[in-house]
Amino acid sequence: MSGSFAVFARELKLAWSGGGGAALPVGFFAAAASMTPFAVGSDTIALQTAGPGVIWIALALSSLLPMERLFQADLEDGTLDAYASSGVGMEGIALAKTLAHWIATGIPLALVSPILWIMLQGAPEASGLVAGAALVGSLAFFFFGSIGAALAAGMRRGGLLIALVTLPLYVPTMIFGAATLDAAASGGDWLGPLMLTGSAALFGIATSPFGAAMALRTAID
Amino acid sequence: MVGAGASSLVLEVRNLAAARGLRLLFEGVSFEVASGESLELRGPNGSGKSTLLRILAGLTRPQAGTVKLVGPEDANGLHYLGHLDAVKPAETAGEQAQFWARYFGREPAVAKAAMKRVGLASRGAVPGRGLSAGQKRRLALTRLLIEPRPLWLLDEPTAALDSEGRDLVAQLVAEHRASGGMVIAAVHGDGFASSRVLDLSTLKAKA
Numbered sequence: 001m002s003g004s005f006a007v008f009a010r011e012l013k014l015a016w017s018g019g020g021g022a023a024l025p026v027g028f029f030a031a032a033a034s035m036t037p038f039a040v041g042s043d044t045i046a047l048q049t050a051g052p053g054v055i056w057i058a059l060a061l062s063s064l065l066p067m068e069r070l071f072q073a074d075l076e077d078g079t080l081d082a083y084a085s086s087g088v089g090m091e092g093i094a095l096a097k098t099l100a101h102w103i104a105t106g107i108p109l110a111l112v113s114p115i116l117w118i119m120l121q122g123a124p125e126a127s128g129l130v131a132g133a134a135l136v137g138s139l140a141f142f143f144f145g146s147i148g149a150a151l152a153a154g155m156r157r158g159g160l161l162i163a164l165v166t167l168p169l170y171v172p173t174m175i176f177g178a179a180t181l182d183a184a185a186s187g188g189d190w191l192g193p194l195m196l197t198g199s200a201a202l203f204g205i206a207t208s209p210f211g212a213a214m215a216l217r218t219a220i221d
Numbered sequence: 222m223v224g225a226g227a228s229s230l231v232l233e234v235r236n237l238a239a240a241r242g243l244r245l246l247f248e249g250v251s252f253e254v255a256s257g258e259s260l261e262l263r264g265p266n267g268s269g270k271s272t273l274l275r276i277l278a279g280l281t282r283p284q285a286g287t288v289k290l291v292g293p294e295d296a297n298g299l300h301y302l303g304h305l306d307a308v309k310p311a312e313t314a315g316e317q318a319q320f321w322a323r324y325f326g327r328e329p330a331v332a333k334a335a336m337k338r339v340g341l342a343s344r345g346a347v348p349g350r351g352l353s354a355g356q357k358r359r360l361a362l363t364r365l366l367i368e369p370r371p372l373w374l375l376d377e378p379t380a381a382l383d384s385e386g387r388d389l390v391a392q393l394v395a396e397h398r399a400s401g402g403m404v405i406a407a408v409h410g411d412g413f414a415s416s417r418v419l420d421l422s423t424l425k426a427k428a
Contacts, residue, residue, distance in 0.1 A: 002326035010320050014311055078305025082364065085278040085301035085374075086324070221281050 003088030008096035015104035022108040025062040029109055032058035033116035044121045051120035052181030055113060059134055059177075060170050063141035066105050067166070068159045070097060070149035071212075075219055080153075084220055090213035098146040098208070106138035117181075126184040129194075133184075136197050137177040143204035144169040150215035173200040230256045230292035230371050232277075232403060237286035239272045246272055247421055250286070254417075256371070259394060259404035261412045264421035270407035273421065274301065274374045277405060290372065299372035304380070306361040308349040314356070315345030318363045325368035335366035339389065354381035365393060373397060375406040387411070 015021040036054050040046050071094075074080045083093050113134035114127035122130065148166035152158025179193035231253055238248035246269030254260050262270040275281040277288055278301035290299075309317060315336065322332035336342050339359040344352065352360065358381050365373060373394070379387045394404050394413050404413070412418070 003324045006320060006323035009323070010312075014309065017311060076305075077309065078303055078307040079309070081278075081280060081301060081303050081305065082307040084280055085299065086368075087298055088324070 003083075003086065004092035004096045007083070007093055008100050011097050011100035012104060015101055021066065021101075022105045025065045025105050026108050026112055028065060029058050029062040030112055030116060032061070034119060036120060047121040048185060051117065051122050052178045052185060054120060055116055055130070055134070055181065056137065056174050056178045058116075059109060059113065059137060060141055060167075060174055062109055063106065063138055063145055064159075064163060064166060066101055067145040067149040067162050068152070070101060070146060071153040071216060071219075072149075072158070075153045075216075080216060080220055084217065090216050091209040094146060094150065094212035094216065095205075095209040098142055098212070102139055102142040106142050107135065109138050110135035122181075122185060126181075129184050129190060130181060133177055133180045133194055133197060136194070136201050137173055140173040140197065140201035140204045141170060143201070143208040144173070147208050147211040147215065150212035150219065153216065154219040169204075173197060173204075176200060230290065230401070230403065232372060232405075233287075233289045233291055234277070235287045235289075237273070237276060237288070238284040239269055239276060239281070240284050241269075241272065245284075248285070250419075250421075252419060254403045254405060256292075256401040256403060257398045259398055259406065259413050259416040261416050261418045262405065262407040262421060263409075263412075263418055268421040270421055271304070271376050274376050274405065274407060275303070277372075278374050292371075298368075298370040299374055300365050300368070300370045301374045301376075302361055302364070302378060303376045306357040308352065308357045308360055310350035311348060313346050313348050314341055314352060314360050317349065317360060318345075318367070321364050321367050327367055331367050332363065335363040338366055339363055340385070355383055355386055358382055359386060359389075362390070362393065365397075371402050373402065373404045373406075375404065377407050377409065379408070379411075 033054055036050060037047060040050050071080070074083070084090060110131050114131050117127060117130040118124055145162070145166050147169070148162035151165055152161040155161060176193045176196040180190050180197055183190035183193060234250060234252050237250040239246045250273065252260065262273060264270055272281060276283045278299060280301070312320070318332035318336050319329055322329055336345060339362050341356060341359055341363075344356060349357070362378075378390045382390065391413055394406070397404060406413070
């Protein structure tokens with residue numbers, strides 16, 4: 001177990017010290033949402049209608065951005081060889097790395113989401129719910145994304161493959177997450193869709209380390 | 222270094238075959254390495270030395286054959302040092318040694334002692350990107366010292382090292398063998414003292 005914990009601590013430190021690993025995804029997320037009024041128009045009703053969808057599409061695509069480097073650097077510099085030959089399970093390594101990157105990038109994404117929500121004319125009192133839903137949703141996006149990241153680790157410019165493999169896995173989370181915000185905006189029952197978003201995240205956490213580990217063992221071979 | 226109980230270990234390799242793509246690298250490779258022994262893998266570039274080491278490390282699947290470490294159960298485990306040194310550019314040398322100590326569940330003092338032993342005691346604060354190729358190799362060697370494991374698989378361990386560094390590797394190998402460890406290394410040029418040799422160029426399939 002000490003192996004996975006050590007990897008978790010190392011990744012968290014590297015993600016934060018390496019010149020703001022969260023800057024690009026958070027910037028992308030904020031830019032996508034702030035461009036919306038220019039495309040949709042400044043009409044309040046139109047922005048309120050588009051808001052939940054825009055936030056979730058932007059969140060999903062922002063979560064894809066860090067995936068290309070998630071395992072690639074470790075594969076290129078031989079660190080994955082060292083991990084894999086040490087007897088520590090690759091499942092634990094994949095889980096530790098994904099969780100660390102979610103903390104370093106996914107949490108900042110969730111923290112800026114209420115600002116974007118208000119920019120898109122969302123009800124301010126729903127801000128906390130928006131942040132909570134984005135927190136849960138990004139967790140699902142990062143873990144499903146880790147499967148694509150592991151599959152593409154051995155490829156140059158594997159970003160397209162990551163998107164192709166991962167985006168279909170994002171669909172359920174996207175539907176439940178956007179439904180949560182829709183319900184929040186219209187004053188409906190948001191707890192049901194939020195719990196479904198959470199179940200998608202739990203499913204991702206429970207299954208993706210196994211898929212990622214399998215893909216990584218093939219990448220090393 | 223390896224501890225009691227490791228003295229009865231044997232690595233059994235039976236009828237190993239490996240291919241890269243459609244090209245058969247070697248087949249019918251069988252050997253045994255017992256505690257205190259070392260085996261040098263020799264052969265020209267591309268003869269399969271690195272692939273054989275990766276198979277022994279469990280990283281690459283062989284076409285055929287088996288690898289078994291026979292001995293007391295608690296004496297399991299190996300270290301694989303490949304061409305790549307697993308050095309992170311953004312982390313300092315000291316942090317990386319400390320990371321491996323935590324990874325293997327060892328005390329920080331063990332990492333410090335290992336850094337001293339490989340001659341990097343004064344380079345602890347230098348980030349990985351600031352280390353020379355030889356210093357990166359020395360940093361990779363600290364893994365061998367931080368966590369005692371009976372089987373060392375070394376792929377050209379002296380590559381990029383100066384003469385003092387080569388002496389260091391020879392010393393580490395000698396000490397490891399004296400304490401009951403096993404070493405299998407791909408080497409060019411000077412080998413280790415009283416080591417057996419497996420020449421892969423003679424094992425290549427005549428196809």
